[in-house]
Amino acid sequence: MTAKSWKGLETYLLVAPQTLIFLLFLVLPILMIVLVSFWQFNGYSMVPAFTLDNYTSIFTSSVTVKTFLNTFKYVFLTWFFTLIIGYLVAYFLAFYVKDQRWQIILFLVCTVPFWTSNIIRMISWIPVLGKEGLVNQLLINLGLVQQPVEWLLYSDFAIVLGMVHLYNFFMIAPIFNSLMRIDRNLITAAQDMGASGFQTFKEIILPLSAPGIAIGSIFIVTLVMGEFVTVRMMGGGQSASVGKLIQTQIGSLQYPLAAANAVVLLLVTLILVMGILRVVDIRKEL
Amino acid sequence: MQKRSLTFYLLAAFFGLFVLFLYGPMLGIFILSLQGPEGGLTFPMKGFSFYWLGQVFQEQRVGNFVEPFLRSLFLGLVIAFLSIVVSVLAGLAFRSRFRGANTVFYLTISSLIVPSVLISLGIGIVFxxxxxxxDWFSSGLGAHLTWTVPFAFLIMLGIFNRFDPAYxxxxxxxxxxxxxxxxxxxxxxxxPSLFGIFILGFTLSYDEFTRTSLISGQDNTLPLEIFxxxxxxTSPALYALGTLTTLFSFTMIGIAIFAxxxxARRQQE
Incomplete structure (x- = not known):
């Protein structure tokens, strides 16, 4: 064997384990979901078949359609708030914290909660937002309300709040990354030529940080589209999302129906991601 | 200059509020877990003791934490180790151009952005x-890898990008x-970087919930048990458990950053 062909083979051997993991635990499962979405459910287990019943039942059921719309609502609201918050935080860190050591420390402060348990982070809202929680105590003591406000917890408000709390890291990190890459000379040049602070932001900083925004948005969209834990914990009983619907269907062993929902969910997510990628070219960032 | 410093203070105040939003609630349950035995789920605090922290290790009516903790610990260590081995090998390969590199790259990234419920459902159907x-050590292991390996791989690419090939x-x-x-x-x-990836992989796995939730089998990992x-x-025992496991995560992150x-400093010398 020549040295060159060994080099080629060696490369493929090196990437083989990682590729294998994703073929086994990502590609194969998704192919199986697509396959099973055409199967039938006979009341207690799934049976191989080819039927479109699962799909027709999704699009003809007003409950399912509403659940999808509700999920979009969560996606949009979470995206909107994480973007605003994430951008302001990243902007502050990148341009207003001059000392590099402080920059790193404050960035770590923003990222550490991401490495802790999501479940615990959601539980920790109970003493704050609950019926006898801090916010209600404050409102009553100030005389702003007579009765405790009920919709603070176990509501759509709580769900969006919980998701913004859990996922803002995914917006901050990529935006911070792209802001840090902006050549500071460009900003000085713009200012020297008489651009106002807002003009500098609009003409230079915003376009150059667009890839970061795009990457953050992709994360938020995909995380929230499949959400069911936050919806379950922060939303109480009534709130619905596609993820929660799928989970409930699995609970009653309706795998084909759950699979069909998952396929629609995946397609919608892919369309959203493609849409983002069409608007912004992120390849420079990768 | 005057105007600029006003923006600075506004943004700094916003940042402060954001940090409060991030850590405030967590701090709340830390404090509430230190209540006396008569304590409840909300403020004000009733008494002060380590009663509830101790309760976590006692036999529980609703569940046992020691075994799920050990399971999560073991799984986290295995996942962290596997993530490192796999991503180092792939990182080495990615230093040269090869056919299919893009495919492997996008395959890995797509694992991060596939809605988690699909991973759980898909692996469940395959099984x-x-x-x-x-089981947590078979299907659960696979699900965790789909979450930790992409992170490890991305960090690895960054490391090898900065690596001087002259040596x-x-x-x-x-x-x-x-x-x-x-x-x-x-x-x-x-x-040093490998050590960082190890800890990060470990904590990601240790706290993973969504991807494992439908396919953990009979025995729960710790996040599933807490859920x-x-x-x-309805007692502060829940907060006490939250406090302990969060402190554990903090310690791990602290060790990772410190080490x-x-x-890195020693290497520079």
């Missing part, structure tokens, strides 16, 4: 069709084999 039983070329010119070059040159140089508790437990900084 169902193959007539295998789902290993020198070693090879002196006749060292690829394997020898790796162990004697590359490995010591990337070791089960949320519906039944990384220290080893």
């Amino acid at each position: 169902q069709v193959l007539d295998l039983s789902t 290993e070329e020198a070693a090879k010119d002196l006749g060292a084999s690829d394997v020898k070059t790796f162990w004697e040159i590359i490995f010591p140089l990337i070791l 089960g508790m949320t519906t039944n437990v 990384y900084g220290r080893m």
